[in-house]
Amino acid sequence: xxxxxxxxxxxxxxxxxxxxxxxxxxxxxxxxxxxxxxxxxxxxxxxxxxxxxxxxxxxxxxxxxxxxxxxxxxxxxxxxxxxxxx
Amino acid sequence: xxxxxxxxxxxxxxxxxxxxxxxxxxxxxxxxxxxxxxxxxxxxxxxxxxxxxxxxxxxxxxxxxxxxxxxxxxxxxxxxxxxxxxxxxxxxxxxxxxxxxxxxxxxxxxxxxxxxxxxxxxxxxxxxxxxxxxxxxxxxxxxxxxxxxxxxxxxxxxxxxxxxxxxxxxxxxxxxxxxxxxxxxxxxxxxxxxxxxxxxxxxxxxxxxxxxxxxxxxxxxxxxxxxxxxxxxxxxxxxxxxxxxx
Numbered sequence: 305x306x307x308x309x310x311x312x313x314x315x316x317x318x319x320x321x322x323x324x325x326x327x328x329x330x331x332x333x334x335x336x337x338x339x340x341x342x343x344x345x346x347x348x349x350x351x352x353x354x355x356x357x358x359x360x361x362x363x364x365x366x367x368x369x370x371x372x373x374x375x376x377x378x379x380x381x382x383x384x385x386x387x388x389x390x
Numbered sequence: 391x392x393x394x395x396x397x398x399x400x401x402x403x404x405x406x407x408x409x410x411x412x413x414x415x416x417x418x419x420x421x422x423x424x425x426x427x428x429x430x431x432x433x434x435x436x437x438x439x440x441x442x443x444x445x446x447x448x449x450x451x452x453x454x455x456x457x458x459x460x461x462x463x464x465x466x467x468x469x470x471x472x473x474x475x476x477x478x479x480x481x482x483x484x485x486x487x488x489x490x491x492x493x494x495x496x497x498x499x500x501x502x503x504x505x506x507x508x509x510x511x512x513x514x515x516x517x518x519x520x521x522x523x524x525x526x527x528x529x530x531x532x533x534x535x536x537x538x539x540x541x542x543x544x545x546x547x548x549x550x551x552x553x554x555x556x557x558x559x560x561x562x563x564x565x566x567x568x569x570x571x572x573x574x575x576x577x578x579x580x581x582x583x584x585x586x587x588x589x590x591x592x593x594x595x596x597x598x599x600x601x602x603x604x605x606x607x608x609x610x611x612x613x614x615x616x617x618x619x620x621x622x623x624x625x626x627x628x629x630x631x632x633x634x635x636x
Contacts, residue, residue, distance in 0.1 A: 319540060320574075322500045371457070374450055374486065376493045377540065 307352045307360035310384040313373040314345035347383075348372055357385055391620045393420040393436045396464065396480075398455045403441035403477060403597060410597040411438075415613050425458035435620050436473045437464055439480030441533070441595055451494060451536045452482030461487060473517055473616065474589045478534055481581070481591030490584055490591045491549070492541030498574025502535040506605060507572055509580050509594060510560035513553045516583055518590045521615040527564045528557075528608040530594040532572055537593040539575040539582075546576055548585075557581040557592060 315321050321343050328342040350367060354360035364382055373380040393411050397404045404422060412420040423430050425444075430437055444455035455461070461483075468474045468489050476484040484490040497503060506529055514524045522528070541549070549555055558578040561570045571578045573593070581592025596609025 319495065320498065322496050322498060326500060371453065372449070374453070374493055376542070377495060 305354060305356070305360075306388045306390055307354060307357060308384075308386045308388045309350045309352055309360055309364040309382060310386075311348045311350065311364055311368050311372055311380055312345055312383045313348070313368070313378045313380045314343060315378055319377050345378075346372075351388065351390075357387075361385060391415075391417045391419070391435045391617050392433060393417060393438060394423045394430045394434050395420070395438045395440055396425060396430075396458075396460055397422050397440070398425045398442065398444035398458060398479075398483075400444045400446055401440050401442035401479070403479075403595060406595070406597040407438050407440045407477070410600040410609070410613055411436075414600045414610060415617060417617070423460060425455065425460050427460050429463045430460065430467060434467065434472065436475065436616055437467060439464070439474065439476040439483050440597075441478030441480060444479055444483065447479075447536070450486065452479060452484075452486040455479075455483045456486040465489065468584075468589050471586065471588050473619075475518065475612075475616070476589070476591040477595055477597060478532075478537075478593055481593055482536065484589060484591040489589045490582060491545045492539055492582070494536050494593070495538045495540055496536050497534070497538050497572070502533075503537070503572045504533040505531065505572070507532050507580075507594060508560050508562050508564075508570065509557040510564045510566065511556070512558055513556050513583075515553070516556060516587055516590065517616060517619040518583070518612055519556055519615050521618055522611045525564060527560060527562060528596075528599075528611065529562075529606040530596055530599045530609050531605070532594045533598075534573070534593055537573040537575065539573075539579045539593075541576070549579075549582055550577070552585060554582050554585065555579055556583055556590065557594070 324342040368380040557580040596612040599606040599609030
Protein backbone atom coordinates (compact mmCIF):
# COMPACT_ATOMS: atom_id res chain seq x y z
CA UNK A 305 0.00 0.00 0.00
CA UNK A 306 1.03 3.58 -0.55
CA UNK A 307 0.49 6.37 1.93
CA UNK A 308 1.11 10.06 2.10
CA UNK A 309 2.26 11.02 5.55
CA UNK A 310 2.39 14.68 6.48
CA UNK A 311 4.86 15.69 9.17
CA UNK A 312 5.03 19.11 10.84
CA UNK A 313 8.15 20.22 12.70
CA UNK A 314 8.13 23.13 15.13
CA UNK A 315 10.79 24.83 17.19
CA UNK A 316 10.43 24.28 20.91
CA UNK A 317 8.80 27.17 22.73
CA UNK A 318 12.00 28.04 24.59
CA UNK A 319 13.86 28.55 21.34
CA UNK A 320 13.71 31.94 19.68
CA UNK A 321 12.18 32.03 16.25
CA UNK A 322 13.44 35.27 14.69
CA UNK A 323 11.77 34.43 11.39
CA UNK A 324 8.41 34.06 13.14
CA UNK A 325 8.96 37.24 15.11
CA UNK A 326 9.74 39.25 11.95
CA UNK A 327 6.62 37.84 10.32
CA UNK A 328 4.51 38.75 13.32
CA UNK A 329 5.77 42.33 13.11
CA UNK A 330 4.81 42.39 9.43
CA UNK A 331 1.33 41.09 10.28
CA UNK A 332 0.99 43.83 12.90
CA UNK A 333 1.92 46.40 10.23
CA UNK A 334 -0.80 44.88 8.06
CA UNK A 335 -3.30 45.62 10.81
CA UNK A 336 -3.68 42.03 12.08
CA UNK A 337 -3.49 43.26 15.62
CA UNK A 338 -4.97 40.08 17.09
CA UNK A 339 -2.02 37.92 16.01
CA UNK A 340 0.08 37.78 19.14
CA UNK A 341 2.82 35.44 17.99
CA UNK A 342 4.01 33.59 14.90
CA UNK A 343 6.09 30.43 14.93
CA UNK A 344 7.44 29.11 11.64
CA UNK A 345 8.08 25.40 11.23
CA UNK A 346 8.21 22.98 8.35
CA UNK A 347 5.55 20.91 6.67
CA UNK A 348 6.88 17.77 5.04
CA UNK A 349 5.08 15.15 2.92
CA UNK A 350 6.50 11.65 2.82
CA UNK A 351 5.26 9.22 0.16
CA UNK A 352 5.63 5.86 1.87
CA UNK A 353 5.14 2.27 0.76
CA UNK A 354 4.13 0.14 3.74
CA UNK A 355 2.07 -2.89 4.67
CA UNK A 356 -0.35 -0.89 6.78
CA UNK A 357 -1.18 2.60 7.93
CA UNK A 358 0.46 1.91 11.30
CA UNK A 359 3.64 0.79 9.59
CA UNK A 360 3.65 3.93 7.44
CA UNK A 361 3.32 6.06 10.57
CA UNK A 362 6.17 4.17 12.24
CA UNK A 363 8.42 4.80 9.24
CA UNK A 364 7.50 8.48 9.31
CA UNK A 365 8.15 8.71 13.04
CA UNK A 366 11.59 7.15 12.70
CA UNK A 367 12.41 9.44 9.77
CA UNK A 368 11.31 12.44 11.78
CA UNK A 369 13.14 11.50 14.96
CA UNK A 370 16.42 10.79 13.22
CA UNK A 371 16.56 13.39 10.46
CA UNK A 372 13.57 15.62 9.78
CA UNK A 373 13.57 17.18 13.25
CA UNK A 374 16.48 17.90 15.56
CA UNK A 375 15.20 16.90 19.02
CA UNK A 376 17.44 19.50 20.68
CA UNK A 377 15.46 22.35 19.20
CA UNK A 378 12.41 20.93 17.48
CA UNK A 379 9.38 18.77 18.03
CA UNK A 380 7.48 16.94 15.31
CA UNK A 381 3.95 15.71 14.84
CA UNK A 382 2.43 13.37 12.30
CA UNK A 383 -0.36 15.63 11.10
CA UNK A 384 -2.17 13.46 8.58
CA UNK A 385 -1.93 10.06 6.88
CA UNK A 386 -3.70 9.44 3.57
CA UNK A 387 -3.86 6.37 1.39
CA UNK A 388 -2.63 7.16 -2.09
CA UNK A 389 -2.68 5.42 -5.47
CA UNK A 390 1.08 5.65 -6.05
CA UNK B 391 50.45 15.65 10.89
CA UNK B 392 48.44 13.48 8.52
CA UNK B 393 45.41 15.63 7.81
CA UNK B 394 42.29 14.77 5.86
CA UNK B 395 39.82 17.46 4.83
CA UNK B 396 36.32 16.20 4.08
CA UNK B 397 34.69 17.76 1.02
CA UNK B 398 30.90 17.82 0.93
CA UNK B 399 28.88 19.16 -2.00
CA UNK B 400 28.71 22.85 -1.06
CA UNK B 401 31.87 22.99 1.03
CA UNK B 402 33.66 26.21 0.17
CA UNK B 403 36.43 26.56 2.74
CA UNK B 404 38.04 23.21 1.96
CA UNK B 405 40.78 24.87 -0.10
CA UNK B 406 41.36 27.51 2.59
CA UNK B 407 41.87 24.70 5.11
CA UNK B 408 44.22 22.94 2.69
CA UNK B 409 46.18 26.18 2.19
CA UNK B 410 46.46 26.76 5.94
CA UNK B 411 47.69 23.27 6.77
CA UNK B 412 49.71 22.39 3.68
CA UNK B 413 51.11 25.70 2.46
CA UNK B 414 51.33 27.87 5.56
CA UNK B 415 51.97 25.22 8.21
CA UNK B 416 53.97 23.10 5.73
CA UNK B 417 52.32 19.74 6.41
CA UNK B 418 52.78 17.84 3.14
CA UNK B 419 50.58 14.89 4.04
CA UNK B 420 47.31 16.79 3.71
CA UNK B 421 44.60 15.55 1.37
CA UNK B 422 40.96 15.98 0.54
CA UNK B 423 38.47 13.17 1.17
CA UNK B 424 35.25 13.14 -0.85
CA UNK B 425 32.09 12.76 1.22
CA UNK B 426 31.08 9.63 -0.72
CA UNK B 427 34.25 7.79 0.30
CA UNK B 428 33.60 5.15 2.90
CA UNK B 429 36.88 5.77 4.76
CA UNK B 430 39.12 8.65 5.76
CA UNK B 431 42.15 6.35 5.32
CA UNK B 432 44.64 4.91 7.79
CA UNK B 433 46.84 6.47 10.48
CA UNK B 434 45.11 9.81 10.19
CA UNK B 435 45.99 12.43 12.83
CA UNK B 436 43.50 15.16 12.06
CA UNK B 437 40.17 15.33 10.25
CA UNK B 438 38.86 18.75 9.27
CA UNK B 439 35.20 19.34 8.44
CA UNK B 440 35.43 22.63 6.54
CA UNK B 441 33.13 25.60 6.24
CA UNK B 442 30.59 26.13 3.53
CA UNK B 443 26.98 25.24 2.84
CA UNK B 444 26.95 21.47 2.61
CA UNK B 445 23.92 20.32 0.63
CA UNK B 446 22.78 23.93 0.38
CA UNK B 447 21.91 23.96 4.09
CA UNK B 448 18.75 22.06 3.13
CA UNK B 449 16.51 20.95 6.00
CA UNK B 450 18.90 22.30 8.68
CA UNK B 451 22.55 23.30 8.49
CA UNK B 452 24.70 20.17 8.59
CA UNK B 453 21.71 17.81 8.81
CA UNK B 454 22.15 16.11 5.43
CA UNK B 455 25.97 16.06 5.52
CA UNK B 456 25.77 14.11 8.76
CA UNK B 457 24.46 11.16 6.69
CA UNK B 458 27.18 11.28 4.01
CA UNK B 459 28.93 7.89 3.71
CA UNK B 460 32.29 9.19 5.01
CA UNK B 461 30.67 10.44 8.22
CA UNK B 462 30.34 6.89 9.58
CA UNK B 463 34.12 6.64 9.52
CA UNK B 464 34.57 10.18 10.90
CA UNK B 465 32.27 9.32 13.82
CA UNK B 466 34.13 6.04 14.39
CA UNK B 467 37.45 7.94 14.28
CA UNK B 468 36.20 10.54 16.79
CA UNK B 469 34.81 7.89 19.13
CA UNK B 470 38.20 6.14 19.03
CA UNK B 471 39.79 9.39 20.23
CA UNK B 472 40.80 10.77 16.81
CA UNK B 473 41.16 14.54 16.50
CA UNK B 474 38.39 16.30 14.60
CA UNK B 475 38.18 20.02 13.87
CA UNK B 476 34.87 21.39 12.58
CA UNK B 477 34.89 24.94 11.27
CA UNK B 478 31.66 26.87 10.72
CA UNK B 479 29.52 24.45 8.68
CA UNK B 480 31.83 21.73 10.04
CA UNK B 481 30.79 22.75 13.57
CA UNK B 482 27.15 22.50 12.51
CA UNK B 483 27.79 19.01 11.10
CA UNK B 484 29.47 17.95 14.38
CA UNK B 485 26.43 19.10 16.37
CA UNK B 486 24.02 17.33 14.03
CA UNK B 487 26.17 14.17 14.31
CA UNK B 488 25.95 14.24 18.08
CA UNK B 489 29.76 14.48 18.35
CA UNK B 490 29.27 17.85 20.02
CA UNK B 491 26.31 18.91 22.17
CA UNK B 492 23.87 21.67 21.29
CA UNK B 493 22.87 23.09 17.96
CA UNK B 494 23.48 26.21 15.86
CA UNK B 495 20.42 28.20 14.86
CA UNK B 496 19.68 31.41 12.97
CA UNK B 497 21.63 34.46 14.17
CA UNK B 498 19.50 36.42 16.61
CA UNK B 499 19.77 39.52 14.39
CA UNK B 500 18.61 37.50 11.36
CA UNK B 501 21.56 38.75 9.32
CA UNK B 502 24.38 36.81 7.76
CA UNK B 503 27.42 38.22 9.57
CA UNK B 504 30.70 38.42 7.68
CA UNK B 505 33.41 40.33 9.54
CA UNK B 506 36.47 40.15 11.74
CA UNK B 507 35.64 39.27 15.33
CA UNK B 508 37.62 38.92 18.54
CA UNK B 509 37.80 35.70 20.50
CA UNK B 510 38.96 35.33 24.06
CA UNK B 511 40.76 32.07 24.74
CA UNK B 512 39.00 30.35 27.63
CA UNK B 513 40.90 27.07 27.70
CA UNK B 514 44.55 26.67 26.70
CA UNK B 515 44.70 23.10 27.84
CA UNK B 516 43.42 21.47 24.64
CA UNK B 517 45.00 19.89 21.57
CA UNK B 518 43.72 22.87 19.63
CA UNK B 519 44.90 25.73 21.85
CA UNK B 520 48.06 24.57 23.66
CA UNK B 521 50.09 27.31 21.94
CA UNK B 522 47.70 30.06 22.99
CA UNK B 523 47.86 31.57 26.47
CA UNK B 524 44.68 31.64 28.53
CA UNK B 525 42.89 34.94 28.03
CA UNK B 526 44.63 35.75 24.75
CA UNK B 527 42.37 37.58 22.30
CA UNK B 528 42.52 36.37 18.70
CA UNK B 529 41.24 38.25 15.68
CA UNK B 530 39.53 35.82 13.32
CA UNK B 531 36.74 36.32 10.76
CA UNK B 532 33.24 34.91 10.91
CA UNK B 533 30.91 34.34 7.95
CA UNK B 534 27.64 32.71 8.91
CA UNK B 535 23.89 33.07 9.12
CA UNK B 536 23.38 30.24 11.61
CA UNK B 537 25.96 30.59 14.33
CA UNK B 538 23.74 31.10 17.32
CA UNK B 539 24.79 28.30 19.67
CA UNK B 540 22.05 26.98 21.91
CA UNK B 541 21.66 23.99 24.23
CA UNK B 542 19.60 22.98 27.26
CA UNK B 543 20.61 24.82 30.46
CA UNK B 544 22.11 21.67 32.05
CA UNK B 545 24.22 21.09 28.91
CA UNK B 546 25.52 24.67 29.09
CA UNK B 547 26.31 24.20 32.80
CA UNK B 548 28.31 21.06 31.98
CA UNK B 549 30.19 22.79 29.15
CA UNK B 550 31.10 25.66 31.48
CA UNK B 551 32.11 23.56 34.47
CA UNK B 552 34.17 21.10 32.39
CA UNK B 553 36.08 23.90 30.66
CA UNK B 554 34.66 22.82 27.30
CA UNK B 555 34.08 26.40 26.18
CA UNK B 556 37.30 27.17 24.29
CA UNK B 557 36.54 30.56 22.75
CA UNK B 558 34.07 33.35 23.46
CA UNK B 559 33.24 36.39 21.36
CA UNK B 560 34.76 39.38 23.08
CA UNK B 561 35.85 42.97 22.58
CA UNK B 562 39.42 43.53 21.33
CA UNK B 563 40.31 44.02 25.03
CA UNK B 564 38.87 40.63 25.94
CA UNK B 565 35.66 41.75 27.58
CA UNK B 566 32.64 39.53 27.12
CA UNK B 567 29.83 41.90 26.18
CA UNK B 568 26.53 41.63 24.38
CA UNK B 569 27.76 44.01 21.68
CA UNK B 570 30.70 41.68 20.97
CA UNK B 571 28.32 38.77 20.39
CA UNK B 572 27.62 38.64 16.64
CA UNK B 573 24.90 35.98 16.63
CA UNK B 574 23.21 35.67 20.03
CA UNK B 575 25.08 32.55 21.20
CA UNK B 576 24.49 31.67 24.85
CA UNK B 577 27.41 32.95 26.95
CA UNK B 578 29.07 34.40 23.80
CA UNK B 579 30.19 30.85 22.99
CA UNK B 580 32.19 30.72 19.75
CA UNK B 581 33.78 27.27 20.03
CA UNK B 582 33.53 24.15 22.20
CA UNK B 583 35.30 20.82 22.64
CA UNK B 584 33.69 17.53 23.60
CA UNK B 585 34.23 16.13 27.09
CA UNK B 586 37.14 13.97 25.92
CA UNK B 587 38.80 16.99 24.29
CA UNK B 588 39.39 15.46 20.86
CA UNK B 589 36.51 17.05 18.92
CA UNK B 590 36.46 20.81 18.49
CA UNK B 591 33.91 22.94 16.70
CA UNK B 592 33.97 26.70 16.18
CA UNK B 593 32.05 29.17 14.06
CA UNK B 594 34.94 31.57 13.28
CA UNK B 595 37.35 30.68 10.47
CA UNK B 596 40.94 30.23 11.69
CA UNK B 597 41.92 28.92 8.23
CA UNK B 598 41.05 32.32 6.79
CA UNK B 599 43.32 34.06 9.28
CA UNK B 600 46.68 32.49 8.52
CA UNK B 601 48.29 35.33 6.60
CA UNK B 602 48.96 38.86 7.81
CA UNK B 603 48.27 40.11 4.29
CA UNK B 604 44.69 38.82 4.61
CA UNK B 605 44.07 40.83 7.78
CA UNK B 606 45.22 38.49 10.54
CA UNK B 607 47.42 35.46 11.10
CA UNK B 608 45.92 34.67 14.52
CA UNK B 609 44.13 31.56 13.25
CA UNK B 610 47.49 29.92 12.62
CA UNK B 611 47.86 29.52 16.40
CA UNK B 612 45.20 26.81 16.33
CA UNK B 613 46.94 24.83 13.58
CA UNK B 614 50.32 25.32 15.31
CA UNK B 615 48.79 23.98 18.52
CA UNK B 616 47.61 20.87 16.70
CA UNK B 617 51.04 20.34 15.15
CA UNK B 618 52.61 20.82 18.58
CA UNK B 619 50.18 18.27 20.03
CA UNK B 620 50.98 15.59 17.44
CA UNK B 621 54.73 16.27 17.65
CA UNK B 622 54.64 15.69 21.39
CA UNK B 623 52.47 12.58 20.98
CA UNK B 624 55.11 11.19 18.56
CA UNK B 625 57.92 12.20 20.89
CA UNK B 626 56.27 10.38 23.79
CA UNK B 627 55.72 7.28 21.65
CA UNK B 628 59.41 7.33 20.67
CA UNK B 629 60.52 7.63 24.29
CA UNK B 630 58.25 4.78 25.24
CA UNK B 631 59.75 2.60 22.50
CA UNK B 632 63.23 3.64 23.68
CA UNK B 633 62.44 2.53 27.22
CA UNK B 634 61.18 -0.81 25.96
CA UNK B 635 64.34 -1.40 23.88
CA UNK B 636 66.73 -0.46 26.69
